[in-house]
Amino acid sequence: MSQVILQYVINQRGDVPTGQRVLDDGTVQRVAASSPKPGETERLDLDRELSWEAIGQISAEQVSAISSAVTDGGFFELEPKLLINYCKEDPGTGIWTANVGGRSYRVVLFDPRPRRSPVIDKLLELMKGLLPA
Secondary structure, eight states: OOOEEEEEEEEOTTSOOEEEEEETTSEEEEEOTTSOOOOTTOOTTSOOOOOEEEEEEOOHHHHHHHHHHHHHTTGGGSOSEEOOSSOOSSOOEEEEEEEETTEEEEEEEESOOTTSOHHHHHHHHHHHTSSOO
16 A cells, blocks of 8 residues: 655635645545535644545656655654744644655644745645646
């Protein structure tokens, strides 16, 4: 069974989660539209059972580049929870998970917009550029 190398899931109240992941065999998947929306009182910073659908395949070199970006880019040095600097009621979350080189790590980014974390921004750019649109 393949293992997730890098995955992100964006949870917003009232919306179907979005996200993408890369498996060690090069399979790229996205969160399926059939995945359930978070409940009204469900915490958005917790992992949930989601459906995933394959959207493509990348090369072993691309898988290696993603693994290197995780280890060399500072992902494992991030705080496990990246909080926003102001109070916002019920902010959405970006949950990032990586499994590289025998290390597993999870980071929750509250109110996941660009320029919250340079490390996350670089990984998101890499993930979005994996497959042609």
